[in-house]
Amino acid sequence: TACSSKYVLSQMHPMWQGPLAVPGGDRQSPIDIVVRKSVYDSELKPLVTDYDPETCQQIWNNGYSFLVEYDDTTDKSTLKGGPLQDQFRLCQFHFHWGETNAWGSEHTVDRRLFPAELHLVHWNSDKYSLFEEAVMEDNGLAVIGIFLKVGKRHEGLQKLVDALPAIRHKGSIVEFTRFDPACLLPSNTDDYWTYHGSLTTPPLTESVTWMVMKQHIEVSHDQLAVFRSLLFTAAEEEVQKSMVNNFRVQQPLRGRTVRSSFS
Numbered sequence: 245t246a247c248s249s250k251y252v253l254s255q256m257h258p259m260w261q262g263p264l265a266v267p268g269g270d271r272q273s274p275i276d277i278v279v280r281k282s283v284y285d286s287e288l289k290p291l292v293t294d295y296d297p298e299t300c301q302q303i304w305n306n307g308y309s310f311l312v313e314y315d316d317t318t319d320k321s322t323l324k325g326g327p328l329q330d331q332f333r334l335c336q337f338h339f340h341w342g343e344t345n346a347w348g349s350e351h352t353v354d355r356r357l358f359p360a361e362l363h364l365v366h367w368n369s370d371k372y373s374l375f376e377e378a379v380m381e382d383n384g385l386a387v388i389g390i391f392l393k394v395g396k397r398h399e400g401l402q403k404l405v406d407a408l409p410a411i412r413h414k415g416s417i418v419e420f421t422r423f424d425p426a427c428l429l430p431s432n433t434d435d436y437w438t439y440h441g442s443l444t445t446p447p448l449t450e451s452v453t454w455m456v457m458k459q460h461i462e463v464s465h466d467q468l469a470v471f472r473s474l475l476f477t478a479a480e481e482e483v484q485k486s487m488v489n490n491f492r493v494q495q496p497l498r499g500r501t502v503r504s505s506f507s
């Protein structure tokens with residue numbers, strides 16, 4: 245898909261630190277969400293997701309995370325509502341996690357870290373015709389962020405966990421079909437924080453409307469351990485590096501307001 249063909253990885257250090265902020269960047273991600281400073285906005289609507297599992301295509305290790313990619317050539321898997329004016333197409337979802345359960349998420353809530361964070365990446369198909377185009381525009385992307393906590397096993401996640409050994413190395417890809425990403429959403433998707441930010445990996449473009457869910461999902465310790473069995477490195481590299489701590493350092497708020505859909 246447009247999204248997959250271009251998810252090429254720049255030679256990024258695993259612990260993507262990169263420039264603290266993009267030159268002139270005043271809406272970088274991730275950030276700490278300071279609950280008491282967020283502003284309730286009664287105009288914010290519930291999110292409306294409409295995902296078709298038939299658009300699920302493949303799962304691959306891009307050397308930064310693992311991605312589940314969807315066919316985004318038609319409006320079959322969409323997101324609208326929330327703070328969004330337009331309709332957005334799902335192109336991929338991926339995760340960020342730590343080497344231990346003590347950290348791993350990119351966003352935090354009052355400095356609280358979670359062991360992992362799921363990102364569902366969508367692009368504005370009302371205004372643009374390709375992901376690559378949308379990724380460069382102010383209102384081009386919409387990403388849903390969902391925190392993961394260690395607890396009971398997540399039945400829906402297991403199909404994905406079982407596919408990971410086949411993509412241990414950077415660059416490996418396998419067919420992955422009929423996976424409904426709705427199974428990864430928390431039961432309550434009405435309560436979220438939203439702010440204008442950026443990709444947390446290169447090209448770090450400031451094109452993302454973020455919606456971070458208030459409610460986390462639970463996965464088991466063992467399921468998360470399989471994430472950590474992935475490798476940043478390709479099969480032919482001598483030194484293999486575990487794919488862990490693939491999160492970006494937090495960025496300055498620069499006067500932005502984080503709005504909440506709940507009071």
Ligand SMILES: NS(=O)(=O)c1c(F)c(F)c(-n2cc(CC3CCCCC3)nn2)c(F)c1F
Binds near residue numbers: 252365379385387446
């Ligand atoms: N963490 S995040 O902010 O949710 C997040 C995203 F939203 C992304 F869209 C990407 N992304 C990066 C590219 C490379 C493209 C390479 C060609 C030019 C456009 C980017 N594809 N998708 C991404 F890597 C990422 F981490």
Ligand SMILES: [Zn+2]
Binds near residue numbers: 338340
């Ligand atoms: Zn991400």
